[in-house]
Amino acid sequence: MFLQRENSAYRFVGNEIAEITSDAEIEAVENALLSGIPAVEKHLNTALSLLSDRKNPDYRNSIKESISAVETICRLISGESKATLGQSLKQVSAKTPLHPAFEKGLLALYGFTSDQHGIRHSLLEEANLRYSDGKFMLVLASGFCSFFLTKCAENGIKIKGHS
16 A cells, blocks of 8 residues: 555566556456465466566566466366466457457457467577567466456356366
8 A cells, every 4th residue: 555655656466566557457467366276376376477577577478477377277178288378368258258359359368378488389580579569478378268257256166176
C-alpha cells in the first residue's frame, strides 16, 4: 500500500518488486500466481523473477516462462502432457468452445515466442526485447491462465494437478 500511496512505479507482485503500475496488471498476475496449479505458478513466478531482476533482467527467458505457463495449463486441461500448445488448444476448445479468433490470437502469440529469433528455441541472433515485451507477455499469460481456470470451472472440467 505504501508504494501505491506514494505513486511509486514499482509494486510488490507475489514476492517480487516489479515495475508494474496498473492495479489491473498486478491483479492479473497475482490471481494467476494463486492458480493452485504448481507448474503454472512456477512458470509465472520464474517469469516475474526474470523480469524483475534489476541487475540482469532476462526478458527473453521471462517471455518463454510466461508462454510456458499457458502451454502447461492447456496441456493439463487436454490431458496430453507432450502436446504442443496448438494441439492441446484444439482439445481444450472441444471441451469448452473457444471463439476461433481467440484461438488464433493465442496461437499467434505462441508463434511470436517460437520464431527464428530464439525466444523458445536456440538463439540464432540477439532478440530486440525490452521490459515492455516481458511485462506484456507476463500479464497476458497470467490473464490467459486465469481465463482457462474460469472456463473450466464454469463447465465442470477438472484440471489435472489443480488443487
